[in-house]
Amino acid sequence: MVKFLTDQEKISAAVLGMGYVGTAVAAVLAGEGVGVVGVDVDPEVIGRLEARRCPFHEPGLPELLLGALDSGGLRVTTDYAPVGEADVVIIAVGTPVRGTELVDAQLRGACERLAARLRPGQLVILKSTVPPGVSRKLVAPLLERGGLKAGVDFGLAFCPERLSEGRALHELRTFPIAVGGWCRDSARAAAAFWRRTIGAEVIDCTSMESAEMVKLAGNWWIDHNIAMANELARLCGALDVDVLEVIAVANTMRKGTGNVNILLPSVGVGGSCLTKDPWMVWRAARERAVDLETVPVARRVNDAMPAHTVDLIDRELARLGLGLEGTRIAVLGAAFKNNTGDLRATPVLPVVAALRRRGADVAVFDPLADPAEVHRIFGLAPAASARDALKGAACVAVLARHDAFDGIDFVALRDTLAESCVIVDGRAYYSKETIDRFRRHGLAYRGIGR
Ligand SMILES: NC(=O)c1ccc[n+]([C@@H]2O[C@H](COP(=O)([O-])OP(=O)(O)OC[C@H]3O[C@@H](n4cnc5c(N)ncnc54)[C@H](O)[C@@H]3O)[C@@H](O)[C@H]2O)c1
Structure with missing residues (x-):
């Protein structure tokens, strides 16, 4: 049995997909002294980074990213060859949906390319948001096509990315990281990686499916909460009552382990996560003959x-x-x-x-x-x-x-x-x-x- 992520002093990582999430994760890890190689199949993405341009308006990210590129702590490339040298490989490619269906082309592409480079002892961490079951039923078999076995030759864990834009760096360093492992050794190695690099609190989920649902449940809740805030706003508008006052005072009521927490109404919900993650949940439920009514309602309201x-x-x-x-x-x-x-x-x-x-x-x-x-x-x-x-x-x-x-x-x-x-x-x-x-x-x- 190969042990994943042994006790070596210096950890190296490869990040697959240098979009918004991949760039932030790579920059933070490099800032903590991890040797990082960032890989993206889009030459324009890599060209921009090589030209020292940070395409994201994220507080603190340009400085951190350019510092890491200048110091050599972060290298960027379209070439998958260096991925085989990393201790840990983080997958952060896009996982959009068409309608309600996952478009898995980026994920498949990354796993297929990675499979050909995977070597014994490596730990693969999936960060892209996926419907429950995808880590086990799609990612693992694609990675095993290279001839190595998950849990035996390489480690595999799902650790959802829960940062939100505008506060990404702070949240990357401070949010507890949920870890769902293929096996105990994978989960242990992934937890050790996050603790030893960014010093994050780690929460152990009993399975990859549980960790996949953690991410989706969070965004389902946010979308639903905002839908309620938006309907509350429309009613307050009709009553000539200030919705912000109602929310502020309503949120002082204690409930469960905290307070009522009605979020803010607005012109609408956008971005790449809240508009698609609830649909991933809805479809995953439908495939298991569970009918979720709150997802389409919230989506329609927003x-x-x-x-x-x-x-x-x-x-x-x-x-x-x-x-x-x-x-x-x-x-x-x-x-x-x-x-x-x-x-x-x-x-x-x-x-x-x-x-x-x-x-x-x-x-x-x-x-x-x-x-x-x-x-x-x-x-x-x-x-x-x-x-x-x-x-x-x-x-x-x-x-x-x-x-x-x-x-x-x-x-x-x-x-x-x-x-x-x-x-x-x-x-x-x-x-x-x-x-x-x-x-x-x-x-x-x-x-x-x-
Ligand atoms: N944007 C957010 O705020 C946010 C927050 C939490 C989680 N997520 C999730 O994280 C994942 C990434 O989101 P994002 O916003 O960074 O997406 P993005 O579209 O900004 O970046 C994806 C990158 O992956 C690259 N890519 C595609 N196929 C590849 C391959 N085979 N190998 C290497 N690179 C490849 C693309 O060229 C692109 O640069 C998604 O699953 C998303 O749902 C996003």
Whole structure:
């Protein structure tokens, strides 16, 4: 029996897939002194990293990443050859869904290439989010095609990545890491790896399937909680009650091991995880004759929020005696989440598309998103500055609230805006004082549920 991850002083790792997760994990490990090789099949991804460009707006990541690349602690390549030399191989490729079905091409590709390089004693850790059973039924057999046996020649564990964008580095270092092993030795080796490298707390799950479900249950809960917050917001809006006040006070009630924790309503739920992980759960359940009703309901509620936001804008403009046709609307924030430039499945896109279909003159500004990507995805050249976007706007829709917007004072820019103007707050959650100030200076305000 080969022992995985023996007690050697210096640990080396290979990270397969240098996207958002792979880059963050590789940079953090390299920062802890692990010799890391980052492998991606996309030459553009590797070219960008070699040119020392960090494509992700993640606090602290560019510095950490460039430091690791400069010091040689992190090497990047499209070549799988160095993977065979690593003690630990971490798989962080994309696992999108089409409809509700896992698109496993990236995962298969990574496992097939890795199988040909795998050597006795290596530990493989899967971080990509997968439906329950995929580590055992897809990943292990693909890796064994190289001739080695899981649990005998190489170790295998599933350790879900639970970081969220905007706080990735902090969460990578501080969140407990769930470990589900193929066997006891695999689980023990994976736990030792995380403890010895980033010093993380490790939680042992009894199986890979349990760890797979841990990840999915977390995102199912978040999506469902936000759906409830969004419906609460729509009701509070109709009652003329401030949803933020209701949530803040409701969340002081103790329940279970903590407090009630209603999350925040918004223009919608986007990104690459919350829009797909609940569907992975739903499909996995259906395949086992378990009917999950909460998944489609939450998805439907959250997917309806962009249309609700458009209605809100339409109604607020009507109060000002304006229609959408020909009206200038400044959209601040194109990303799916505050303080990121990530445009994947952004709910801002259906808002902008609907407004434009209805004849509005929409200007989009997002200082964190790549302008070429905004142009490609929105079919519209983004404004070069906030001031450009705000020129003549009768509605300012703040749909992602980046810290970079803190310096934009709509009151000071009153003359740039149209004579009648409403601030529509899709997730800025302005304080009562700020809202009062807007109103004192002739700016109307309406938030989701406020
Ligand atoms: N983005 C998040 O916030 C987040 C958080 C937690 C978990 N996850 C999960 O982590 C995984 C990765 O997510 P991501 O956002 O980093 O995806 P991503 O699309 O940003 O990155 C995936 C990378 O893998 C590369 N790749 C594809 N096939 C490959 C192969 N055969 N070998 C090597 N590289 C290959 C792609 O070129 C791409 O650069 C997904 O399963 C996702 O669900 C993501």
